[in-house]
Amino acid sequence: MPxxxxxxxxxxxxxxxxxRDILNYLALQERAVGDIVDxxxxxxxxxxxxxxxxxxxxxxxxxxxxxxxxYRTNAEAIRPLHEWSSTFERLWSNQLxxxxxxxELKSGTSNNSxxxxxxxxxxxxxxEDA
Amino acid sequence: MPxxxxxxxxxxxxxxxxxRDILNYLALQERAVGDIVDxxxxxxxxxxxxxxxxxxxxxxxxxxxxxxxxYRTNAEAIRPLHEWSSTFERLWSNQLxxxxxxxELKSGTSNNSxxxxxxxxxxxxxxEDA
DNA sequence: TTGACATATTCCTGTATGGGTATATGTTAT
DNA sequence: ATAACATATACCCATACAGGAATATGTCAA
Numbered sequence: 619m620p621x622x623x624x625x626x627x628x629x630x631x632x633x634x635x636x637x638r639d640i641l642n643y644l645a646l647q648e649r650a651v652g653d654i655v656d657x658x659x660x661x662x663x664x665x666x667x668x669x670x671x672x673x674x675x676x677x678x679x680x681x682x683x684x685x686x687x688x689y690r691t692n693a694e695a696i697r698p699l700h701e702w703s704s705t706f707e708r709l710w711s712n713q714l715x716x717x718x719x720x721x722e723l724k725s726g727t728s729n730n731s732x733x734x735x736x737x738x739x740x741x742x743x744x745x746e747d748a
Numbered sequence: 749m750p751x752x753x754x755x756x757x758x759x760x761x762x763x764x765x766x767x768r769d770i771l772n773y774l775a776l777q778e779r780a781v782g783d784i785v786d787x788x789x790x791x792x793x794x795x796x797x798x799x800x801x802x803x804x805x806x807x808x809x810x811x812x813x814x815x816x817x818x819y820r821t822n823a824e825a826i827r828p829l830h831e832w833s834s835t836f837e838r839l840w841s842n843q844l845x846x847x848x849x850x851x852e853l854k855s856g857t858s859n860n861s862x863x864x865x866x867x868x869x870x871x872x873x874x875x876e877d878a
Numbered sequence: 879t880t881g882a883c884a885t886a887t888t889c890c891t892g893t894a895t896g897g898g899t900a901t902a903t904g905t906t907a908t
Numbered sequence: 909a910t911a912a913c914a915t916a917t918a919c920c921c922a923t924a925c926a927g928g929a930a931t932a933t934g935t936c937a938a
Contacts, residue, residue: 620896622896651886657833663887663927666886685934686885686935694843697833703830704830707822713822750893751925788885795902795915799914812905814914816913
């Protein structure tokens, strides 16, 4: 099986840098395709294709204005991504803290006691190691 | 050109659901490959391959323990993802707010005044529309 | 209707997957 | 040295890109 479709979810859609650029660009104002082409310096067909993907995943909204199509980022659709990454937020604080502590007191006192993100499905806790 | 390599950055690496599962699993404790295999119910070679990708992107740390390899999530490497998605945080609040406002007062008073994420490169502002 | 303008879609192609299976590499125990 | 255990790599394959070029679709203007 190849990689999952870019249209399968926000994670896959956003993996492409140009699409992130587009989302940034469309975050505050709705814009016409031509504006994206000019501003991001991409080929028009390329932009249309990227927009197609973003649209399929719900990352952008579209509206017709005469002959133009106005796109705008749908921030809501980015939330899952943000929430998933937030799961690790406190971890990197801890990790930095740990490094600090190790540097200050040169004794090996490890503190391990975070929260939920542990076992996903089976919850089949092996030995343990830290 | 096909899609960018999964090892090109965290965004691409994390696009694969199994890899996110693995990162979740390795978030709190370092674990041996076999434990991941058992817990996530994946084939061993598959897990090794995913770990290879995660390792190349710096999303996990490895350490040898006898014949076992102990992996652990490197939360730091997830930050870029979190920061990018955070850019849109206030937007979805605003969008929800807007919907609310529209529902309450049925007059069309749009408020547009966010922050930076607008033009990426050229800064070629078209008309305006909200 | 015809043409200009704006955007979308189609076709073609090289390539990097991810899964499955088999096998190589590395480490410990006997 | 040999076998068992733990992981990593190598192969093979079907597939979904993403870019480029050409063309189709849709809308407004004259």
